[in-house]
Amino acid sequence: MSYINPVLPGTNPDPSVCRVGSTFYLATSSFEYFPGVPLYRSDDLVSWEQIGHCFNRESQLDLSDTDTSGGIYAPTLRYHDGTFYLVTTDVGGQGNVLLTAADPAGEWSEPTQLDVPGFDPDLFFDGDTAYLSYAHGPTLAETTIKQATVNPDTGDVGEPSELWRGIEGTFAEAPHLYRVDGTYYLLTAEGGTHLNHMVVAARSDDPTGPFEACPTNPILSHRGHPMQSIKATGHGDLVDAPDGTWWLVFLGIRQQGGHPGWHQLGRETFLAPVEWVDGWPVVNGGELITPRMTVDSLPGDGSAPDRAAPARATLATFDDETLDVAFEHRRNPDESAYSLTEPPGSLTLRGRTESLGDSGATFVGRRQAHFDCRIDTRFTFDPAEGAEAGLALVADERHHYEIGVTRIDGTTVAIVRLRIGDATETVVETPVDGPEHSVRVDATAEEYRLSYLQGDKDYPEAVGTASSKYLSTEVTGNFTGVYIGPYATTGEDATSPASFDYFTYEPTADE
Incomplete structure (x- = not known):
């Protein structure tokens, strides 16, 4: 069967996904737009229905003095013990914040400020401990991934330490931590958010590291492929389906007009299958991402031979x-x-x-x-x-x-x-x-x-x-x-x- 990329066309960058039962939930960045952080729901990772926004009250988000392309960056959406959590950065405003909800389609809490610098926060629960990872550095090109423990009820943050410097030593951002079969995996976005964008993987026996780099990094990138219609792929988040399959949501752009090209639809959300080979995630069999993707099956009802995102009129x-x-x-x-x-x-x-x-x-x-x-x-x-x-x-x-x-x-x-x-x-x-x-x-x-x-x-x-x-x-x-x-x-x-x-x-x- 096949499906069509992008699965969320139009400005939907920095996707973050989680699963509750057989239902997937996804959030994307919203920058200076209000309401902030659109939320989507799907049973198959392809057909997404918008169910609301995390920030829909001015008391949660004041964008009145926000510059263009300021505001909300790179949310991470997670579910733990009956509660949905969202951490994100209000650039130029509140900084890093945490929100919660019992129902993602309902009202979200007032933001709890997290006393850490930087941007692109990630929230990872491991037993009774919650970890906050984020990107920070003296300049954007010198960002590394920092980590600290966090109390998700109060927002209190522990002493931070450096977790990851990146495979090229520059532009390490968008960390996401996972535990898969007893091993801890770290995904980051590196190379900047345009044509050199990529997804990098590392693993460790402990959530605090040290992390070893995947020998085939980057696990996803279209850098060096100027003739591809999909470019700037990166900023990925992993999720497993009830049938045991794994998937990656990530951002990309569709450039028009030949070299150097342009894209007026913004950065969009794409989807690719993931397999685990020798303890490492392999995205789309190591092949480039295409507008029409062929897979053995999709989550949910697998009877349809082809699946495409709704027209969203x-x-x-x-x-x-x-x-x-x-x-x-x-x-x-x-x-x-x-x-x-x-x-x-x-x-x-x-x-x-x-x-x-x-x-x-x-x-x-x-x-x-x-x-x-x-x-x-x-x-x-x-x-x-x-x-x-x-x-x-x-x-x-x-x-x-x-x-x-x-x-x-x-x-x-x-x-x-x-x-x-x-x-x-x-x-x-x-x-x-x-x-x-x-x-x-x-x-x-x-x-x-x-x-x-x-x-x-x-x-x-x-x-x-x-x-x-x-x-x-x-x-x-x-x-x-x-x-x-x-x-x-x-x-x-x-x-x-x-x-x-x-x-x-x-x-x-x-x-």
């Missing part, structure tokens, strides 16, 4: 009391700027003085998870002078495209605006009629087509195109991929609300 009509779980804000939202009840059945945005170039913009979006997709929305908006609303594609404050409606010198116009670094250009400015508006984005791997529509009236002049390259990590230098969703701005607070009737995101091709 979003068809939001805003009839519920809360937004679809796929939607996230850039940093904590100002609740006064968003409403699902005024009027009911709509998402109403009240623009503030902040534009999409500011950290506090009124914007809510979902990950772009497919190169080929269509996104459209209809909204009611009678703008005051200078007010604006529509649909935006956002990589960060300095890299975004939008198709929107505004009023200029007393005339309502549709616009397409492109912001690429220091350059901003309005490439479309066309007068339109009435307060009812529809806008659409058609995406391919190479470009975005942004269109204004209105009933049966054709607006061929209200169409703009832009290259996807300029919203990619290779251009922005940041960690997240593109998010797509409604936005609103205004020259005055709380004027000219825009009410969105629906939002649809649908893949338009198999990938």
Whole structure:
């Protein structure tokens, strides 16, 4: 049988997985987006359902002063004696923290701060002792893995010691500890988080080391394979299935456009089988990871010959009391700027003085998870002078495209605006009629087509195109991929609300 990689497309980096019975749970990094740390559930490691977020209250996570690509890094998700544990780093904020939950789909605790420096914490239970491992060093290139005991009830941390320096002596991060058949195994990410990324394994008779390196390290890497469509593979986490098989979840990217290429979907979650050979984990038989993976079986119901992740369309009509779980804000939202009840059945945005170039913009979006997709929305908006609303594609404050409606010198116009670094250009400015508006984005791997529509009236002049390259990590230098969703701005607070009737995101091709 076969399955399709990535199993979690779109921005879902640094995956961490655990199993409870026959059910798998997975968490990924969320950086400056709120709610933070999306949580997924699966019975087969391929088809994942999002069940919520670990950080969904401002008391847990204040991102208001967080820089782009700051915020939440590299969670580790574990289950022990009836409790789910999550340790992660709030970069630039609380530092390393620990949260707990009885039900991962329910409410998580307030964070307990862990008094250790560094990032990428791991939590490992061994009998009555819990170990906290993490990456720390004088510079990012000089990080090594440190370890200390931790009391998961209080957050008290013991005296740290060095656990692992890395096989190359640089960029050792993302530690995960396991006990398999009486032997302790350490997995780390090394080589940096881009094209030299890799997963490294070591083992010991004691969780505190010393650890010997796997003779075939790295156990996973696509470094040195520039023609592969999947690159930057690394940051892995092991899990065993009820049938005794082992698997590795890890991040990777899908670059487009040849050399040097670009990726606008962010770092995604991939899956590979693992075998144990001579006491060492071997990933995918030592072969490279491919978009279509052939395996003997998958966990869960093994009757299906092929398995692929769901299309993950979003068809939001805003009839519920809360937004679809796929939607996230850039940093904590100002609740006064968003409403699902005024009027009911709509998402109403009240623009503030902040534009999409500011950290506090009124914007809510979902990950772009497919190169080929269509996104459209209809909204009611009678703008005051200078007010604006529509649909935006956002990589960060300095890299975004939008198709929107505004009023200029007393005339309502549709616009397409492109912001690429220091350059901003309005490439479309066309007068339109009435307060009812529809806008659409058609995406391919190479470009975005942004269109204004209105009933049966054709607006061929209200169409703009832009290259996807300029919203990619290779251009922005940041960690997240593109998010797509409604936005609103205004020259005055709380004027000219825009009410969105629906939002649809649908893949338009198999990938």
